[in-house]
Structures are given as structure tokens and as C-alpha cells.
Amino acid sequence: MKSPKYSICFFAFMILSLLVSCYPIKEDLTRDELDMVITMYDKNYYLPSGKNDFQNFRTFVIPDTIVHITESGVTDTISRAYDSFIIGQVRSNLLKAGYTEETKPAVSAPDIAITISISTGKIINSDWYQYWGWYWPDYEKGIAASLNPNGHYYPFYPPYYGLGSTYTYSSGTILLEMADVSRVDPAVNELPIVWAGIVNGALGGTTEVLQSRISTGIDQSFSQSPYLYKSIR
Amino acid sequence: MKLRYCLTGLFLLTVLMASGQGRYFGYTYSISSPKSGINGYINNISYRGINFEGFNELNEKFAIGWLAGWNVFSEKLLNEVYVKDNVTIKGTQYRYMNLFPILARGLYLLGKQSGIRPYLGAGLGMTSEVSRTDLGLYSIKNKGWHFTMAPEIGINFPVTKGLITGSLRYAYSVKTTDLGHVSYLSFNLGYLFSVSKRPAL
Numbered sequence: 001m002k003s004p005k006y007s008i009c010f011f012a013f014m015i016l017s018l019l020v021s022c023y024p025i026k027e028d029l030t031r032d033e034l035d036m037v038i039t040m041y042d043k044n045y046y047l048p049s050g051k052n053d054f055q056n057f058r059t060f061v062i063p064d065t066i067v068h069i070t071e072s073g074v075t076d077t078i079s080r081a082y083d084s085f086i087i088g089q090v091r092s093n094l095l096k097a098g099y100t101e102e103t104k105p106a107v108s109a110p111d112i113a114i115t116i117s118i119s120t121g122k123i124i125n126s127d128w129y130q131y132w133g134w135y136w137p138d139y140e141k142g143i144a145a146s147l148n149p150n151g152h153y154y155p156f157y158p159p160y161y162g163l164g165s166t167y168t169y170s171s172g173t174i175l176l177e178m179a180d181v182s183r184v185d186p187a188v189n190e191l192p193i194v195w196a197g198i199v200n201g202a203l204g205g206t207t208e209v210l211q212s213r214i215s216t217g218i219d220q221s222f223s224q225s226p227y228l229y230k231s232i233r
Numbered sequence: 234m235k236l237r238y239c240l241t242g243l244f245l246l247t248v249l250m251a252s253g254q255g256r257y258f259g260y261t262y263s264i265s266s267p268k269s270g271i272n273g274y275i276n277n278i279s280y281r282g283i284n285f286e287g288f289n290e291l292n293e294k295f296a297i298g299w300l301a302g303w304n305v306f307s308e309k310l311l312n313e314v315y316v317k318d319n320v321t322i323k324g325t326q327y328r329y330m331n332l333f334p335i336l337a338r339g340l341y342l343l344g345k346q347s348g349i350r351p352y353l354g355a356g357l358g359m360t361s362e363v364s365r366t367d368l369g370l371y372s373i374k375n376k377g378w379h380f381t382m383a384p385e386i387g388i389n390f391p392v393t394k395g396l397i398t399g400s401l402r403y404a405y406s407v408k409t410t411d412l413g414h415v416s417y418l419s420f421n422l423g424y425l426f427s428v429s430k431r432p433a434l
Binding site for chain 1: 322
């Protein structure tokens, strides 16, 4: 027969163990706390030590259509309700950074083109290990690709791991990409991307709240890239 | 890997083979302060810790002991900006580090056997690290085992059918191929049951 003190000890240990949780921060998350902004630049154009070829860019153009990234064969259900708002926010930030919009790109080529893409998806207990999951679209193939530090493009797929579904989010990603127009080669189906901003977060909320989060995210992608701003700032 | 098995074996041998004048086991509550290797990542003091531990007196002065613990460090960083090379990431981060030390301990006991007994100790063993950083909708996870050294000082107060024990332990876990070193200072307070045939107070 077991001694009562062993039982008491074991019981107390179990109770105390239950009080200790692996992930103890238990708060009700708001959607904006799940928002994330990632920016990345091409090191051939900028180095913190001094080089900054972004300063050579003066004019820009923004295509009037936002690219919707969907899986092959899947119907595009992404809303276009926010397209003009998003384009307006990007334009506003570029103007604020000191660039001039080229209104007749067919006549006078701009220095840079900013393309905007949107993707949505479900995140099911997604694990993001030590590498970052870049979503870098290849416009022709419609698949995700990534840019390595040397400026080459490689196919890349989202890191989904089915390690038990404990939660699910509907996520949305806005991808801003800056291409150096002078380096565009029509014979190559790749754009020379020199800067990218990724605004990612959970979908949902009212139109006003969503617009506010989109606006904050796009503004942040520029403000955390001070090398884009003209030195007159 | 072999080292881990050896140390786990040593730990089990310590528990199973040791016999002597007094045998004690129980649990302690642990408060930990992050030190080198943790405090660049999480700065908050951990109030979530527990140890299952015990020791066996070999003679009047020496005892060998064991410990299996769990310390949880966590911190929320609001709108943290993280820069790595040419990438900048901004978002609210939730950082967690779980450390599970498994130690074999040697204790040098001062004072008289029936009285209050300060002690000096040293532990050797392994620590399992499970850390996670939640950023936005994503998580970065790291797992691994460290080799751990843990000097300690403590004091045991004899009470009915056991001991009240308090200790200050510095645990240093060396870096591995994938993980950096971690270290923390823990204050531990708890109760150990006497399981020896020697009459307790």
C-alpha cells in the first residue's frame, strides 16, 4: 500500500506542474498585435556603410492593378475593395519620400516601378523556423520565389508544417516591390527587384479598422527603410 | 548524444544506487533571474519554476543528489524592430524559453546532522531547451540539449518528517551546435520528505 505522504507529494507536484505553463503569456490578442512588417533591400543598391543608389532614383510609376497571388487553378476570391486605397497609400509614401510620379511612363521611362501584390491564406499552426519565409512572386509563373543576397531568384514555397491544428488564422499579405526600370530586360521574365515591403496580418475587422491597419503597415514599411528617403528630407 | 545518455544514466544511478544515512526527496518552487545567454533575449525574472529533487547522505559530510526542474522565462515586446543584415522586421513579439535541467549533484554538508545544515553543492547534467518566438502570425522555435554545470549554496532546516530547503543555484548551460549558451540564477525554496529509516525530528 502506498504511503500517504508519497501520494500527497505526487499530487502537489502535479498541481504545481500544471501551474507552470510552457507559454504563459495568456492575453487576448488584438488583430493589430499580429500585424507584421518586413522590408528587405538589395545590398547592391544600399549598404549601411555609405553606399546608397536609391538616391539616384527620381521618378516612379505604380501599375493601376494589384496582382492577386493565388494557387494555380484556384478561383481568385480576393476582394478588390481596398485596391485604390492601397495604391493611394503607396503613392503618398513615395511622394513623401521625395520621389516624383511619372504620369506618362510610355513617353518617359520612370526610374522605378512599384508593383503591389496581395495574397490571402489560412495559417494552421504554422511554424516559422530559423529561416524567413519569403514570398517573392515571379510574375510570369505565378509562383512564389525568393531573392537571395546575390540578386538571383529561386522558387520558394510557404513553410507549412502540419504539426497538429490548434489554431487557424485567415491571413492577408500585401507585397510591395520596387523594380529598377533601367535594368528591366524584356527577354527575361524577371524583374530586378531592389526593395520589398511585406505587410502581413490577420484578416478581419471593420472597413475602417482594416484600412487603418493597412495604412499603418504601408507607412511602417517605408519609415523602417530610411535609405529610400531623399536626402533633402 | 552519447554524453546525454551517459549523464542521464549517471542521474538514474545516483537516484537508484545511493544509500546512506538520510534520504530525502521533494519539490522546490523556483524563482529565476536570467543571466548571460538569456538576458539578451528575455529580461524578465521568471516566477514560474519547479524542481523535483532529493539527496542521499553518504556520510556525515557528503551527500549525492539529483534534480529535475522546469523554469519558464517569458517576455512580450511590443512593436519590436528586428534588423538582420538587409532585412528589417517589425511586429509584436512574444518570447518564451523553457529550460528543463536534469542534474546529478554532489553536496558538502556543514553543521551537525540533526541541526540546521548549510551546504555547498555542484551539479552536472543536461538541460533541455525549448524556446519559441511568436512574431505576428508566425513562430520561430528552437529545441536542443545543453551540457549544464550548476554550483549552488543552500541550507536545510530540519522539520517534522523532513527538511525545509532553500538554495541559490547558478546554472550554466554551454552552447551547442545550434543553440547559444544559457545561464540563470535561481532561488529555490521547498520541502523534502525524509524517506530514511533514521528517525526524523
